[in-house]
Amino acid sequence: MFHQLNFIETESFLRNVFLHDLDFSYAVEIIFRTTIMFTIILTFLRLTGKKGIRQLSIFEVAIIIALGSAAGDPMIVQDMAIIPSLIAFISTLILYRSITYFAAKYSKVESLIEGQPIYVIEDGKFSLHAKEAQTLGKDEFFAEMRESNVTHVGQVKTAILETNGKLSIFYFESDKIKYGLPILPNEYNKRSNKIIVPDQYACTTCGETMYLSTATTCPRCKGEEWVAASNDPRVT
Numbered sequence: 001m002f003h004q005l006n007f008i009e010t011e012s013f014l015r016n017v018f019l020h021d022l023d024f025s026y027a028v029e030i031i032f033r034t035t036i037m038f039t040i041i042l043t044f045l046r047l048t049g050k051k052g053i054r055q056l057s058i059f060e061v062a063i064i065i066a067l068g069s070a071a072g073d074p075m076i077v078q079d080m081a082i083i084p085s086l087i088a089f090i091s092t093l094i095l096y097r098s099i100t101y102f103a104a105k106y107s108k109v110e111s112l113i114e115g116q117p118i119y120v121i122e123d124g125k126f127s128l129h130a131k132e133a134q135t136l137g138k139d140e141f142f143a144e145m146r147e148s149n150v151t152h153v154g155q156v157k158t159a160i161l162e163t164n165g166k167l168s169i170f171y172f173e174s175d176k177i178k179y180g181l182p183i184l185p186n187e188y189n190k191r192s193n194k195i196i197v198p199d200q201y202a203c204t205t206c207g208e209t210m211y212l213s214t215a216t217t218c219p220r221c222k223g224e225e226w227v228a229a230s231n232d233p234r235v236t
Contacts, residue, residue: 026078034075036082040089041071047093059113063096114163121159124178125207128221142183145169152230153207154180171234179229181207191227202229 044067070088074080103110119127120141144167150156155177158170172178181202182188191204198213205223217224 029078030076033082037071037075037085040086041067044089044093059099060096063092067092117163117168118161119158120161120167121153121156121207123158124154124156124172124180124209125220126153126181126205128206141167142188145183149234149236151184151232151234152180152182153202154178154209154229154231155234156180174233177231177233179209179231181209182227182230187230188227191225193224193226195226200229200231201226 067089070085070092074082074085099109099113103113119129121127145153145156145159148167148169150169150171155171156169157172160168162168179200179202181204188204193215195201195212195215199211200209201212202209203218203221203223204225204227206218206221208218208220209229210219212226215224215226218226
C-alpha cells in the first residue's frame with residue numbers, strides 16, 4: 001500500500017512538473033505562437049544586414065538579448081499577446097537603425113557604441129594594456145591562436161581583438177620569428193616558478209622572454225611563473 005501511494009505521489013509530481021494544466025489545444029497554440037515569434041526574430045536579424053553571429057558587435061548582441069523576453073513570453077504565456085511584442089521589435093529595430101546611422105556618421109558615437117579594437121599582442125609579447133583590460137580569458141585566447149596554426153607567441157607580430165570579437169593575427173616572417181610563450185597545452189602546462197635547466201624562458205603572464213639560469217621576477221610585468229620558450233617556425 002505504501003509503495004502504491006509513493007508511486008501515485010511521484011506520478012503526480014512528474015505530471016505537475018512536465019505538464020501541469022497543459023491541454024492539447026494550448027499545446028497547438030504554443031506551436032503556433034513559437035512559429036510566429038521565431039519568424040519575427042529571423043526577420044529582425046535579416047533586417048540588421050548581418051550574416052552570422054561572429055559579425056555581431058557587443059551593441060547588437062545586447063539588443064538581441066534584450067529582445068529575449070519580448071520574444072519568449074508570447075511563445076508560452078497564454079495571457080501575453082503577440083502584437084505588443086511585435087511593437088517592441090519594431091521599436092527596437094527603429095532604435096537600432098537610428099543608432100547605427102549616427103554611428104556611421106560620427107566616429108565618436110561609433111567608438112562609444114562599438115568600442116575600439118584592442119592590441120593583444122605586439123612584437124611577440126602580450127600587450128600590458130590588453131592584460132589590464134582583461135578582454136579575453138587566456139584559455140580562450142590560446143584556443144583562437146591555435147586555430148590559426150600558432151604554436152607560440154613569438155610567431156605573432158601583432159594580434160588585434162576586433163570590436164566584433166574576432167581576432168586578427170599578423171605573423172612574423174619565418175626568418176624573423178622570436179622566442180615566445182608556447183600555447184600548446186602540453187608545453188604550457190610545464191610552467192613553474194623554479195628554473196632547473198638554464199635556457200630561454202617565457203613569462204606566462206606577459207610573454208617576455210629571456211635567458212634564465214635561476215628563478216627571477218619578470219622585469220616587464222613582475223610575474224614569477226616561467227615556461228621554456230619556443231622558437232619553432234609556424235607550420236601552415
